[in-house]
Amino acid sequence: MTLATCRSWLLPWVLALGVLLNAAFPMYRHYDFSHSLDTRSYLRLASGRFDSVNVTRRYRLLVPLAAGALARPLAKLSTPNGPARPAGEWPLRLAFYLINCLLLSAAGACFYQGARLAGAGEAVASVALLAVLSSRWAGYTAGLPLTDSLYLLVFGLSYYAVRRGPGASWAVVVALLVGPLAKESFVFLLPWLGWFGRRALGWRGQAAALALGVAALAAVHLWVDKAAGAPALASVHNAFSHVENIAYSLRRGFSAKGIFELFSIFGLFWLPVLAALARPAGRRALAPVLGWPEATLLLVVAVHMLLSGDLARMGYLLAPAFTAVLALSLGWLVRLFPTPAGSSRVR
Numbered sequence: 001m002t003l004a005t006c007r008s009w010l011l012p013w014v015l016a017l018g019v020l021l022n023a024a025f026p027m028y029r030h031y032d033f034s035h036s037l038d039t040r041s042y043l044r045l046a047s048g049r050f051d052s053v054n055v056t057r058r059y060r061l062l063v064p065l066a067a068g069a070l071a072r073p074l075a076k077l078s079t080p081n082g083p084a085r086p087a088g089e090w091p092l093r094l095a096f097y098l099i100n101c102l103l104l105s106a107a108g109a110c111f112y113q114g115a116r117l118a119g120a121g122e123a124v125a126s127v128a129l130l131a132v133l134s135s136r137w138a139g140y141t142a143g144l145p146l147t148d149s150l151y152l153l154v155f156g157l158s159y160y161a162v163r164r165g166p167g168a169s170w171a172v173v174v175a176l177l178v179g180p181l182a183k184e185s186f187v188f189l190l191p192w193l194g195w196f197g198r199r200a201l202g203w204r205g206q207a208a209a210l211a212l213g214v215a216a217l218a219a220v221h222l223w224v225d226k227a228a229g230a231p232a233l234a235s236v237h238n239a240f241s242h243v244e245n246i247a248y249s250l251r252r253g254f255s256a257k258g259i260f261e262l263f264s265i266f267g268l269f270w271l272p273v274l275a276a277l278a279r280p281a282g283r284r285a286l287a288p289v290l291g292w293p294e295a296t297l298l299l300v301v302a303v304h305m306l307l308s309g310d311l312a313r314m315g316y317l318l319a320p321a322f323t324a325v326l327a328l329s330l331g332w333l334v335r336l337f338p339t340p341a342g343s344s345r346v347r
Contacts (some may be wrong), residue, residue, distance in 0.1 A: 003280045008113070008116075012112035012125075016109060016129060017102065019130060020104055020138065024101060024142035024143030043092055043096075046065070046067045057147075060218070063100070063103070066097055070099060096144065097143055102148065105154040109169075111129055111159075111320050112125050114163045114320050120327035122234070124334065135265060151177040152317065158169040158172070161193075161201070162200070169205065177213045181213065185307065193206075194206055250306070253305070262312060264312060266317075275329070285331065286332070289325050294321045301315060
């Protein structure tokens with residue numbers, strides 16, 4: 001790996017990490033856990049308690065186990081000043097915060113690379129990355145005991161691999177190894193990655209990597225089911241039960257509150273994109289990211305939203321493609337304005 005390649009990955013990762021450590025800290029420090037079943041479940045997983053965790057979250061072990069391992073040395077530090085917390089909780093919360101910030105910043109570096117490969121300049125790609133990470137869902141994901149950061153990294157690696165093509169086989173391999181363990185709904189991203197990622201890694205290589213990922217998932221299921229004393233088919237029944245969320249998601253999505261919720265995923269940063277789409281010249285500028293990969297990725301994210309019922313949180317999975325679309329939109333808007341003599345134009 002060349003120095004230039006290291007720099008192209010390190011700088012956006014450091015930029016994303018710095019932003020997330022700041023933006024997610026209030027969420028980590030002051031969040032009220034009393035109404036959040038998800039966060040309490042992952043804290044229990046990190047403590048090695050599988051039997052008291054809902055089957056929906058029971059097998060997403062990578063981030064909780066990493067947090068549990070990191071929490072042990074953190075627990076030896078003195079308790080930070082502030083309100084009293086339940087014994088043993090603050091090291092786990094701090095460990096989740098640090099690990100999620102690291103993972104989401106790595107995903108952010110993938111978002112940035114995807115924008116650059118789409119044709120955006122360094123400056124506008126950096127601005128687009130900061131805009132996407134300013135979403136409330138980035139702070140939510142990075143600051144709380146959740147596992148969404150790993151799944152966003154899988155999406156980021158997948159989109160980068162599709163954009164890069166040859167030379168990104170490693171990203172496809174990592175996505176296929178980690179994806180099944182990151183979230184069960186990876187099954188909906190899998191056909192997209194298999195088809196559009198075939199330039200980066202052929203189907204034989206994909207099949208081998210996926211086989212290892214599925215084998216690891218099967219081993220995790222056996223281990224957790226034995227530890228929790230749960231029936232082996234409980235996860236299958238739970239997966240099909242999510243179909244019941246579709247009607248609720250559709251009603252919510254077409255309501256005024258639902259439309260506002262969807263808009264709030266990226267907030268006012270939808271506006272540059274809408275402005276570019278409204279003009280023929282803007283659509284030409286966005287042509288590299290208005291193809292089948294982005295259109296079908298939108299469908300994949302929509303399936304996640306419908307089955308989850310948590311529209312905005314799942315909608316943030318569109319972040320890799322939205323970063324590229326926003327970067328090209330910003331680049332087009334910058335070119336609309338004349339440049340003063342003697343100054344350089346930002347690309």
